[in-house]
Amino acid sequence: MKITFSYLAQLRLMAGRVSDDLELTEPCTLAGLLQSLANLRPELRSLIFDGETPRRSLLVFRDDQRLSMADVISTDTDITLMTPIAGGSGLSDEERAIYEWQMWTPGFGEAGQEKLKASTVFISRIGGVGGAAAQYLAMAGVGRLVVAHGGDVRPDDLNRQGLMTHAGLGRPRIEMALMTLRALNPRVEVIALGENVSEANAQKLVGMSDLVISAAPLFAERLAMNRAAVRLNKPLIDCAMYDLTGQIITVLPRRSACLACLYAEAPPAWQRRFPVFGAVSGTVGCLGAVEAIKLLTGLGESLAGKLFLGDLRNMTFRQVAINRVADCTVCGRHDTVEC
């Protein structure tokens, strides 16, 4: 079969041509195809790969569909490749003025800001935890936020859900979230869905994003996000809290332990309603936002392979190593994922 790669902008300049053809004898994943392309055009390797890993910022399309690295190509296909800079991700003077203080961070700089601008983050639930993550990612200048949360604003949301206000009581939470996020940073594109994550929609929402943050209070939703993230090879940051305790894990699919490696099923006595101060859920959401910024821009060291535990009753923070489980039903080596 014949695969045609068409290049846009910077890739076109580097290749000195508009396209290349590859002949394939058997079906291959997109990641495998890109390796073959980088062997054919070594001058493109640094734009396509970061070491041996395909760059998360690389945009790959077939017709009007964005492809993921795990997609298998098995027929004659035209594939378009572009880097974010081709999408106009350079910063304006106004943006430089707004983000100046964070661009002073060593190892981040203007290049880090451009990476944030080129990124899409999906946040499942924008209550006490996810709302804080969404707020700080919007203020930091992430290019696009996809947020999902069902239901209307209730009085008992207001002690912790920072995107909601008293004026919004009785209105859909997602409307209030959209309004607040736009007020905080009108440059950020927000795609808002007024329903919670389920098996039915998780894959589509995760597929739209470069990274996902799961902040749901229900295990069924968290495990559905984990399955979709592993299947689509998207980094997942799972943020949870109870009382004055916070817990975060970062999943790099098939490279570090996933949520199902940590626990394969929901605990039997879990209650939907639990004790929470907004300052605690907000702390966990902020930590999740920092972890997202790091993963998207290559800053610092991620939590992958570790469980972060914070006990704010005595202000102790620790990390516990967690390993992949060989027969994990989600990321185990049988290579199938229940979705």
Ligand SMILES: [Zn+2]
């Ligand atoms: Zn697993």
